[in-house]
Amino acid sequence: MxxxxxxxxxxxxxxxxxxxxxxxxxxxxxxxxxxxxxxxxxxxxxxxxxxxxxxxxxxxxxxxxxxxxxxxxxxxxxxxxxxxxxSQYQPPPPLSRSILPDDAIFVSQLNKNGNTPIFVVKIGDDERVLKIYPEVDMYSDYRYTDSFDDEDQPVDPKILFAKEKEAYAHLLHAGVCEQRHVPRCYGWVELTPVHIDAIACVAPKLKYCESHDLSHLRKKAAEGRFPKGILLEYFPRAxxxxxxxxxxxxxxxxxxxxxxxxxxxxxxxxxxxxxxxxxxxxxxxxxxxxxxxxxxxxxxxxxxxxxxxxxxxxxxxxxxxxxxxxxxxxxxxxx
Ligand SMILES: Nc1ncnc2c1ncn2[C@@H]1O[C@H](COP(=O)(O)OP(=O)(O)O)[C@@H](O)[C@H]1O
Ligand SMILES: [Mg+2]
Incomplete structure (x- = not known):
């Protein structure tokens, strides 16, 4: 009833x-x-x-x-x-940092047209999704055009990364990943120049945040500003x-x-x-x-x-x- x-x-x-x-x-x-x-x-x-x-x-x-x-x-x-x-809210511990090994294999890019590069990576026998948030200096790096209204204004990847990291800290702690409502999360990582070389092999024409490419990713890494990533459970054939x-x-x-x-x-x-x-x-x-x-x-x-x-x-x-x-x-x- x-x-x-x-x-x-x-x-x-x-x-x-x-x-x-x-x-x-x-x-x-x-x-x-x-x-x-x-x-x-x-x-x-x-x-x-x-x-x-x-x-x-x-x-x-x-x-x-x-x-x-x-x-x-x-x-x-x-x-x-x-x-x-x-008022019943209790903050969870922050999402833990993981290490992406140098020999992680970048298998393929999932969303070639998206603003956030997403790759399937193989770490040992495990396939994972790696969602990458490159370093971008919003006002100097972005080519703003008059056509952007507020809604379409690109958001700093640092903010997007912080939001995704915070969300998975909450979801993991509350058991929402374990209950399979969302992917499992294996922490956040920092990519190194070795990883960027691996990305170059599988996605030589990588584009992100409207107009940036691999040379931008390398330039920022040379400044010590390495891209961050979130490691997630991969669902093949989703x-x-x-x-x-x-x-x-x-x-x-x-x-x-x-x-x-x-x-x-x-x-x-x-x-x-x-x-x-x-x-x-x-x-x-x-x-x-x-x-x-x-x-x-x-x-x-x-x-x-x-x-x-x-x-x-x-x-x-x-x-x-x-x-x-x-x-x-x-x-x-x-x-
Ligand atoms: N864990 C996953 N397993 C398989 N495919 C995924 C996974 N996460 C994302 N994708 C694919 O990548 C696309 C973009 O992912 P999403 O997290 O929505 O990124 P964006 O922030 O670019 O929208 C999804 O629509 C889906 O097709
Ligand atoms: Mg999406």
């Missing part, structure tokens, strides 16, 4: 310490009813796809019902006047989440995992399907914590964690699942 007899404001007050999936009696529509899909007919799906391509709106978007923890205007006022501090590979079961797993991340007092900060990986054994993991904020930053509020849970729920039940039913990639004029 499920119930809607809960008060969203009370859920907010105990979020993330109390798991919304463990509220008794279970909350109505936290896991929506899959029966929504039963009414789909080929004609209906075709008509919806046509509308979606023209308007950018999938009219099946609300067929999984309403998100169960919607706050009203009065609740917002209450939250503003009486914020609930995250696919980014999309309308094509999403499923009802994966959706519940992923939203539960988002709560586990929040319970470690980590706000992900980039809730997008590209940051959810679907693994061959039909599991999902959240990746990419370089836009995250942890409660070690006093600016992070309980409300932000609570709102991000809503955003995650929407991503699956308002967008990816309804888009899958009509075969739409979510883009105006798409597919």
């Amino acid at each position: 499920t119930s809607n007899a809960h008060n969203p404001l009370d859920v907010y007050r105990t979020y993330p310490e109390k798991n919304p999936y463990e509220i008794e009696p279970p909350v109505f529509n936290l896991v929506p009813c899959q029966a929504a899909e039963e009414v789909d007919t080929p004609q209906l799906k075709k008509a919806c796809l046509n509308i979606a391509k023209r308007t950018g709106i999938n009219v099946l978007q609300l067929t999984y019902g309403q998100y169960p923890f919607l706050l009203g205007e009065l609740d917002d006022e209450e939250i503003e006047t009486k914020p609930e501090p995250l 696919k980014r989440l999309s309308f094509k590979n999403v499923s009802y079961e994966l959706s519940e797993q992923a939203v539960r995992s988002l709560h586990a991340i929040h319970a470690a007092y980590v706000h992900h900060g980039d809730i997008e399907n590209r940051n959810v990986l679907v693994l061959p054994d039909d599991r999902v993991v959240w990746v990419d914590f370089n836009a995250s904020t942890c409660t070690s930053d006093p600016k992070l509020t309980r409300e932000q964690l609570f709102l991000e849970f809503h955003k995650g729920w929407n991503m699956f039940y308002m967008y990816e699942l309804p888009n899958q039913r009509i075969g739409w990639d979510g883009l105006l004029g798409g597919l």
